Amino acid sequence: MRVVLTGGGTGGHIYPALAIAEQLKADKPDTEFLYVGGKRGLENTIVPATGMRFETLDITGFRRSLSADNIKTVLRFLRGVQASSELLEKFKPDVVIGTGGYVCGPVVYAAHKLRIPTLIHEQNAIPGLTNRFLSRYVNTVAVSFDGTQDQFPKARRVMYSGNPRATTVHSADAAEGFRLLGLPQETPVVLVVGGSIGAKAINEAMLQMVPDIVRMPDVHFVYVTGKRYYEEAKRTLEEAPWVTPSNLHVLPYVERMPEVLAASTLVVSRAGASFLAEVTSLGIPAVLIPSPNVTNNHQEVNARALEEDGAAIVILERELGGESLFAAVEAVMRDEYLRTRMAERSAELGKPDSAVVIATELRKLAVRAQAIRRGVL
Structure with missing residues (x-):
């Protein structure tokens, strides 16, 4: 399986992504990964140290008040979608996983437009702005806290997975x-x-x-x-x-x-x-x-x-x-x-099997997408 991971800014977004990768690699050692991060986040030091292939996007978040900076953010987002599409078309992933942070927005949205199966993971009891936006486009939303599934009313599928760092x-x-x-x-x-x-x-x-x-x-x-x-x-x-x-x-x-x-x-x-x-x-x-x-x-x-x-x-x-x-x-x-x-x-x-639960869901998404492409479903 070929997998794109994206999440950035803080360790709280990065380490869950790496925990998912660790589980997928343990299940199938020939799994290939591409990690797409932002240019300014901690992922720039944490991810390369793992030896994983790493690419960056220039992306920033929206201000919650009206601001001229938001116009620049929209332009960066659109450029990020284009750059992400090029990366995805070249890498040809079976699935794309977003674990939070602004960089997830263009990557996961581009995957949706290219009809690549997608999953986002929300670590907190209150979802971040990026995951709220993406929830209506992805195949699956995974949440860390049981009982917070209703925070994503427009999602196709929401599952309680726990946080994959628990497995690590x-x-x-x-x-x-x-x-x-x-x-x-x-x-x-x-x-x-x-x-x-x-x-x-x-x-x-x-x-x-x-x-x-x-x-x-x-x-x-x-x-x-x-x-x-x-x-x-x-x-x-x-x-x-x-x-x-x-x-x-x-x-x-x-x-x-x-x-x-x-x-x-x-x-x-x-x-x-x-x-x-x-x-x-x-x-x-x-x-x-x-x-x-x-x-x-x-x-x-x-x-x-x-x-x-x-x-x-x-x-x-x-x-x-x-x-x-x-x-x-x-x-x-x-x-x-x-x-x-x-x-x-x-x-x-505690949810010590969290990474296993998410890895299983990702394989299901990838297999279903392959079946659809072959005309089986």
């Missing part, structure tokens, strides 16, 4: 996570992470609560500052009037996050959809601080979905501080019944 991390080795952290197996671990570049609000709250963690000496705290904030956090700890507790591990970044996640007892993080898919795939309780700086406040909606099912505690950023964060962490870590119940609810929300 589900088999992560907890023992290896403990080894990477230099900790004995079964050590209770609280992982505090704000993403690859970090989250200022989470960092500030974590630094405020550091003096309190000595009250939980049997719990090890792994504090991932993000590369942007590491030096500042290290300097704050060095200049503090108290000694940094021995049960605190401060890192700028974690290369092998799935293994560290698998070793974690509780996660404190933002509420990005892909990361939540990983957390629930492993059945980990969470304290979630959704970012308020995202479109449609979708991270809070993501977080509330876990909270309503008993898998997470949500702290809004305006309510976040060292005291509120420590109180939430302590409540979970000191109550084994609560922690076990949250872990069970998290695992029930």
Whole structure:
């Protein structure tokens, strides 16, 4: 099978696409891929590192208010459709997959016009603008959160698939996570992470609560500052009037996050959809601080979905501080019944077969399209 993947801007769009590719490759090693990304997104560094063929389009998103820039965006979209059509006609894919971001628009729309089977995947509980637009043209819309299927009323087919990143991390080795952290197996671990570049609000709250963690000496705290904030956090700890507790591990970044996640007892993080898919795939309780700086406040909606099912505690950023964060962490870590119940609810929300479900749907679309071309259907 020949497959075009498109998704860009943030890791939340890119990693699900790569997880789908990984599953398709595992099923059929001779599968060929082309990834089409934007010129400015993280895909420009992440995708080439995989060795996958990579092409880019010059595309930007619409402003939500009236703006002359939107005229330029329309022109870029039309040029993007033309460029995408040329790429697709040359590569001749059996199916095209879009996982979000502006670059998906022209690629998936061009595939629709060329009658190539298409699928889009929506990671968040509130769909992005691009996926809303594309939903009326594609063969299948796959959603990460069960119950959000009605967000796409004009779609031909909507299926609950979960997020394919869940499949990637589900088999992560907890023992290896403990080894990477230099900790004995079964050590209770609280992982505090704000993403690859970090989250200022989470960092500030974590630094405020550091003096309190000595009250939980049997719990090890792994504090991932993000590369942007590491030096500042290290300097704050060095200049503090108290000694940094021995049960605190401060890192700028974690290369092998799935293994560290698998070793974690509780996660404190933002509420990005892909990361939540990983957390629930492993059945980990969470304290979630959704970012308020995202479109449609979708991270809070993501977080509330876990909270309503008993898998997470949500702290809004305006309510976040060292005291509120420590109180939430302590409540979970000191109550084994609560922690076990949250872990069970998290695992029930997890969809570890997500990539398999999506790969199966893609093969069905490709086979049906081939049958139609041959006149069988």
